[in-house]
Every structure is written in structure tokens, then in C-alpha cells.
Amino acid sequence: MHALANPARFLRIARPATTWLLLVGLVLAIAGMAAGLVFTPPDYLQGDTVRIMYIHVPSAWLGMAGWAGIAAASVSQLVWRHPLAAVAGRAVAPAGATFAAICLITGSIWGRPTWGTWWEWDGRLTSMLVLFFLYLGYIALGSAERERGGEGRITAIYGLVGAINLPIIHYSVLWWRTLHQGESIGLTRSTIDNSILWPLPLTMIGFTCLFIAAALMRMRAELAEAKVEARMRRMGAQ
Amino acid sequence: MNPWPFVVAAYAVAVGLTGALLLWAFASMRRAEAAADALKRK
Numbered sequence: 001m002h003a004l005a006n007p008a009r010f011l012r013i014a015r016p017a018t019t020w021l022l023l024v025g026l027v028l029a030i031a032g033m034a035a036g037l038v039f040t041p042p043d044y045l046q047g048d049t050v051r052i053m054y055i056h057v058p059s060a061w062l063g064m065a066g067w068a069g070i071a072a073a074s075v076s077q078l079v080w081r082h083p084l085a086a087v088a089g090r091a092v093a094p095a096g097a098t099f100a101a102i103c104l105i106t107g108s109i110w111g112r113p114t115w116g117t118w119w120e121w122d123g124r125l126t127s128m129l130v131l132f133f134l135y136l137g138y139i140a141l142g143s144a145e146r147e148r149g150g151e152g153r154i155t156a157i158y159g160l161v162g163a164i165n166l167p168i169i170h171y172s173v174l175w176w177r178t179l180h181q182g183e184s185i186g187l188t189r190s191t192i193d194n195s196i197l198w199p200l201p202l203t204m205i206g207f208t209c210l211f212i213a214a215a216l217m218r219m220r221a222e223l224a225e226a227k228v229e230a231r232m233r234r235m236g237a238q
Numbered sequence: 239m240n241p242w243p244f245v246v247a248a249y250a251v252a253v254g255l256t257g258a259l260l261l262w263a264f265a266s267m268r269r270a271e272a273a274a275d276a277l278k279r280k
Binding site for chain 1: 239241242244245247248249251252253255256258259260262263264266267269270271273274277278
């Protein structure tokens, strides 16, 4: 992390990484979605609606991972004053908000034929909606603080406090009686048959690569904008 | 209930929003880096 504290060194790595992540991400995500739509059998209970899982699960993971990244960037900024931490937090937020929104919308679309309702105020759905609103607040706060020329400390504290919602989302299906199903995929085991499960790693890795590529592109944009602003200030002072 | 309209709608939302995110991030990066390069050449 500290090796990347120099923006010039970061850009030397980020430029080729963006291209590769975009390419690998597009190939894997398209392959995984095609396989999930065409090559897997329907579930014996859910039928063809189970195919929504190949996009819903990666978006749920990325919505939560995005905020974990924001929390890590906040710690890095508040404790070590890493010069790129605030930029990284602000760059991750739009991607995290997008995937949290995809998770909520695809979950709602899956809920209608499966549960008979578009929405239910249960623990998992509500805590995920809270995460989406937290992202919107983070984006607004981050851009307001940046416009004022602040260091982004208030945004970083907000990012840390918001991380309390992550264990709530994860354990919501255990803590409360809920319409949302319990954990079906863990680190070491899965209750889903392999004939249905196998395209999921493709979309998980593919969308993760696209998420990181989007965040890197936003970081590069913010660094270039900061360079322009600094140059304009110097020119104005002369 | 035919599940396919729901499946297609879910995939369209995922592809559409991911595509929009990537295009916006790419366009803002290109615009900002082009402005920085133009200022450097001045």
C-alpha cells in the first residue's frame, strides 16, 4: 500500500492494469452470463429464475466489498495519511453504489416470481437498501468536502462508521426471521449443486475485475483533475 | 408464471448499469487526462 503512495508510481501500474482488468473482466463476465443463461439446467424448485443468481450474487458481493474498500481507505487516510486514500475512497463509491443498486433491482425482479412480491422489509433487503443510501451520502459528502478543499477527514470517518452495516447485512439472515434465504455459498462449502454453480465464479471474478477497472479509471480522472487544478493555481499566482 | 421476462429484465439491468458505469468512468478519465496533457504542452 505504502509503495503506491507516490501518484506517479501508482499511475505507472494503474495504466496497464486498467486495460487488462477491462479485457479480462469483459471476457469472464460475458462468458459467465452466457453459460448461466444457456448451459446450466433449471433448478428443480426455482426453475429458470435461478439464472438471476449469476448476476445477483456478484453484485451483492461487490456492493459490500466496495464499502469494505472504503473503510480500508478511511483507516489508511486517518492513521497513515496515505495521500491516495481519499482519492481511492471517492473512486470506489460510484462503483459500489452501482453494484448495490444492481443487487437491489435484480433481487426485486427475482422476488416477484419466487416470493410473489417485489419487495419485503426484511433484514437482508432493508440493510442492503441502507448500504445503497450510505453510498449516496458518501458520494455527496466526498464531493462537497473536495470542493471546499478539505482533506476528506469527515468523509473518512463517515466511511468507517458506515462499515457497521456490513456485518448487519451478512448476519441479517441469521439474526432475524427473514424471507431472504440463508447462506447458500460459504468459503469452504456450498448447498448449490455443481451443475448449476460452475458459471458463478466466472461472473464473480469478471464483475470484480470490471469493478476494480472502474475504480482505477475514476482514480486516474481525479489525479488528472488535481494536476490541472494545481497548474491553474500556479498560473493564476504568477 | 413465465420466468424468462424476469430473467431477461434482470440481465438487462445488470449489463446496462455496469456498461453505463464503465462508459462514464472511461469518458471522465479520458477528458481529465486530455486536459492535463494539453495544459502540460502549453
